[in-house]
Amino acid sequence: MLELRIAGRSFGKPVLGEVFATIERGDRICLLGPSGIGKTTLLNAIAGLDKTLPSGAIIGSNKLRVGYLFQEHRLLPWRTLDANLRLVGAGEEQAEDSLRQVGLAGYGHYLPDQLSLGMARRAALARCLVVKPDLLLLDEPFASLDP
Known part of the structure; x- marks a missing residue:
């Protein structure tokens, strides 16, 4: 499905070995380590956001639909939750169902700044899941989330 051949990354100093x-x-992989060790750098590379990597460093990602939950929710602040989900191709019913699955039923007409940070992160997770990704990348997925 996906093959990683990354020789390392540095930005003035080494960031990732x-x-x-x-x-x-079906694999589930968890990256653990202290801050600054390169976890986000690796996820950005897998997601295709690092255009400076050699072409053979990540093999197979171009054939995958990727959902990426960033550390920040990255919802567009001037759009409602429903509108944020529709931007990634969700229909009205899909958006409502996706918000319901993350405990945000009835919040589709809210703007992101009307929510707690945990609620906004769950809305961002709904946005990731609504695209039905082949690969789901989660960067600090449990930050700001309630039990």
Whole structure:
């Protein structure tokens, strides 16, 4: 499904060491480590956001639909939750169902700044899930979330 051949990353100083791995459909992988060790750098590379990587560093990601939950919710502040979900292709019913699945039923007409941070992060998770991703990348997924 996905093959990583990253020789390392540095931005003035080393950020990420060598990463060589094969990830198969259904695999669940957790990256643990202290702040600044390169976890987000690796996720950005897998998501295709690092255009400076050599072409053979990430193999197979161009064939995958990727959902990426960033550390920040990255919802557009001038759009309602429903509108934020429709931007990624969700229909009205899909948007409502996705918000319901993350405990936000009835909040579709709210703007992101009308929510708590935990609620906004759940809305961002709904946005990731509504695209039915083949690969789901979660960067600090439990930050600001209630039990």
